[in-house]
Amino acid sequence: MPRNAFALWLARSLLRVGGWRLVGEFPDLPKAVLIAAPHSSNWDGFWGITAKVALGVQLSVLGKHSLFKVPLLAQLLRWQGVIPVDRNAPHGIIEQAVAAIRAQPAIWYAIAPEGTRKKVSQWKPGFWKIAHHAGVPVVPAYFDYSSRTIGFGPPIELSDDMDADIARIQRWYAPYKGRNHDVRQPDSPSS
Secondary structure, three states: OOOOHHHHHHHHHHHHHHOOEEEOOOOOOOEEEEEEEOOOOHHHHHHHHHHHHHHOOOOEEEEEHHHHHOHHHHHHHHHOOEEEEOOOOOOOHHHHHHHHHHHOOOEEEEEOOOOOOOOOOOOOOHHHHHHHHHOOOEEEEEEEOOOOEEEEOOOEOOOOOHHHHHHHHHHHOOOOOOOOOOOOOOOOOOO
């Protein structure tokens, strides 16, 4: 994404006026899957895009195809790297995302592991499958409404144990408070 001085200023001003601050370092990696959680409000998308513009980074994300029916909104979403997807026909999305990551010399693919703004009993494993099959790390990003921070954690290399990796990542999110709910924590293993 080209760095537009006005867009950077506007995004940073919106964050400041909204009382938000950015913390952590955006890792210098050519490719990664960035996950953002907790995802509990439409405001997460607004603040997330604002932070993305303020940082001057390009992220590829999936968005509801119905949003692209509004011509001006569709142009804005495409400019922001949003890829339309029909959530009622998810077959092939993981394979397409992996192929896109492999085909590009540099790409960050962003996704909400909860898959929805509603409180969920478990995360959707698509982010793990995409990162694992593409051979890239997962970078956790968070919205903490209690401190009004948007932050980034260190890159996480995945193992071959999807359930253990997802539980470990969910535990990493424990301190961060969403607008309407927090990240569901994994069940404690039986003793």
